[in-house]
Amino acid sequence: MLVTYPAIFYYDPSEKVKYFVHFPDFKNSATQGNDINDAMAMAADWLGIMVADSLENGRDLPTVSFINDLSLDGNNPFKDDPEMDLNYDPKKSFMSMVTVDLSDYLNANKTIKKTLTIPSWADKLGRKMKINFSETLTNAIAEQSNKQKS
Numbered sequence: 001m002l003v004t005y006p007a008i009f010y011y012d013p014s015e016k017v018k019y020f021v022h023f024p025d026f027k028n029s030a031t032q033g034n035d036i037n038d039a040m041a042m043a044a045d046w047l048g049i050m051v052a053d054s055l056e057n058g059r060d061l062p063t064v065s066f067i068n069d070l071s072l073d074g075n076n077p078f079k080d081d082p083e084m085d086l087n088y089d090p091k092k093s094f095m096s097m098v099t100v101d102l103s104d105y106l107n108a109n110k111t112i113k114k115t116l117t118i119p120s121w122a123d124k125l126g127r128k129m130k131i132n133f134s135e136t137l138t139n140a141i142a143e144q145s146n147k148q149k150s
Contacts, residue, residue, distance in 0.1 A: 001142045003051050004099040006067040007043050008075055009036075011092035020086070023098075024075045025062040026050060044100045052105035067095055 010020040019039035023029040023046070031046040033039025054061055072093050078084035116137070118126075126133060 001102045001139070002099055003047065003061075003102060004064065004097050005047055005062075006065055006070055006095060007047075007098045008070065008072060008095050009033075009039055009043075009093060010072070010076075010086060010088035012086075012088050013092075014087065020088070021046070022075070022077045023047065023050075024070055024077075025065050030077070040096075040098070043098045047098050048100040048102060048105035051100070052102055055102070055106065067097060070095055 005023055005025050008022045008024065010022065011018055012020065017032040017034055019033040019036070021031045021033065021039055021043045023043075029046070029050070031039075031042045033042045051061060053059075072088070072090055072095070073079070076086050078086045111134075114137075126136075
């Protein structure tokens with residue numbers, strides 16, 4: 001299952017680790033990267049860990065913001081904190097959608113056997129189409145979960 005959230009990448013040339021990454025949809029979210037590639041990888045890893053933890057512990061995921069509704073200044077995580085000052089180069093800072101495959105983070109190999117009942121026509125059609133019933137049900141549950149949050 002893929003999930004995607006917007007992230008803001010603040011570039012500060014004076015810092016040893018140049019990119020500070022913030023996910024506006026998650027409270028107290030932060031990771032860093034030495035360069036764009038590292039920052040993107042760290043952002044995807046952070047997102048995977050946080051979303052997997054939320055799902056495994058039954059917490060709702062935040063609604064995904066529209067990236068065009070975000071801004072570097074408006075979504076500065078320290079804008080209301082007089083003790084913190086986020087210095088960044090607006091020409092090298094940017095916003096991006098970050099996507100992660102949760103199967104890399106969820107205990108995807110642990111399976112639980114479920115017995116279910118479906119109409120015989122659905123069984124015949126599914127077998128004819130060579131559908132993996134477990135995968136189909138898993139994907140349907142994930143899709144329903146996302147729909148209920150919208």
